[in-house]
Amino acid sequence: MYENKRVKLTIFLMLTALIMLFPLMMTITNSFMSNEEILSSYKTLSNESQKEDKSNFFSIKLIPENISIRQYYETLIAKHKFLRMFWNSVFLVTPIVAIQVLISSMAAFVFSKIKFKGRDILFFTYIVIMLMPFQVTLVPNYIVLDKLGLINNYLAIIFPGAFGAFGVFLLRQFMITIPNEYIEAAMVDGCSLIKIFFKVILPLSKGGIASLAILSFIDNWNMVEQPLIFLNDINKYPLSIYLSKINNMEIGIAFAASVIYMIPMILMFLYGENYLIDGISHSGIKR
């Protein structure tokens, strides 16, 4: 009886999970289709004149007729533009994550463990800034970056990203669970705050730092608005922007390009799934 219910429930959840995974699966399998097969299947997508024919549906296929990896070759080797944009993404995202982790962990230490006047109001300000949509912070960002002469410079994206409030919020939620006894013991031993930070807090916050790094990497690897606004030079655009343009122009290689683009994310997810889930769970804990 119970066993039966358990099986039914599992099947229901598996079907729902399948829907969730379907877009990903289709993108991956279609990436192995040859240029010609994709063009013949989805030709109407980029061709307005054929759209008039309402009965001319795409034949969406999950399994390619012939497995081809030429599109991968074309994307990675023949189009050096693609690789350059891949590296653009890496050069943009890595400094943001690194600086954010360093700065946030320092501030989060103070917010989680040390009482000072105005702390709660200050932290509330962090939360409010964290929650503002990009378009709201865009103007303040732009004013400053323009004054500093950083428009069209990667720093225009790196600075606002690295100084965002999210990292402080997330790490504070982690550090608040570190027992005070550890810190008190270190203080009795005569350690300075700086020493406590490096010898006690940082080692005990490894999980939090890992989850911040992953969440921040995901968020920034995905960036769309910032490059469009802060960079004028198309050659500096990261891959996220390139992919949004490739879809209509070179649909034959778009799936392969998409898969290459998501590989770093998927690898990071496989390696750090538990950190990611831990990080999200902690962000929801009150206080």
Place this chain on the structure above:
Amino acid sequence: MQLKIKRGEKLSILLFLAPSLIGLLVFYIIPFGGMIFYSFFDSPINGSFVGFKNYIELLNNKIYRQAVYNTVIFTGISVPLIIVISLILAILLNKKVYFKHKLRTSFVVPLVVPVASIILFFELFFDSNGFINYLISKLGLTTIDWMNSNWAMVVVIILYIWKNVGYNIILFLAGLQNIPKEYYEAADIDGAGVLDKFFNITIIYLIPTMFFVLIISIINSFKVFKELYLLAGDYPHQSIYMLQHFMNNMFRKLDYHKLVTSAILMAIVVYLLVFILFRLQRRINDYIGG
């Protein structure tokens, strides 16, 4: 419990806080103040004071009103919907099922997959000659031009739920696991039914989580713009023309006034929303706790 800090250490506290605080002040807080100041002038350079004129002009702008309306409709529908769906899925995942871990993973994956790489799929799926319309025509019904009609809102809601349901599920699962099992056991002894237990135990103890899920869902509903932009560009069908489209386009057009005033109004709304939710949460917590 907070630590007692020696007088000599006050300086190092400042040292720890300074990098983050200076960055926040320079890139967010100070320019935001400047933005508010200049929103009362007719020009940012050598302008004269015009009071609320810029705000009144914005509020009378038809396109702005449409964008506000769409944003409110989208958030108003999609946020309750995603909360209900993710709560149901979290409760089911919290029961005894096979492959629990694998199943949870599948719900989290969309969170990680970069939008740009999945948008092509959604284009093919909802195109007027796409997969959904193929199924509809097989059933003998009239096909729908998804992205170029009022149905576009449905597509955006589906995209939003697909992308963000995993985040909420993790939050709810963490909340569910914090409810002591004894409560349910005690209720069983009292002969409580399934619904009794759901409303009197599960929902009550999930309230703190619920607040956070609500805030995160609202914020993520603003973030759907990224997906929307990739899917439909600067000028999508008017039913899904959101505030973010409006602000982005005002930026392109260099319409400083409309951009700044709408940014300030949106900031005020977000601030009030968070403030009220935090207050409400504290009230309810005191009520439950005491």
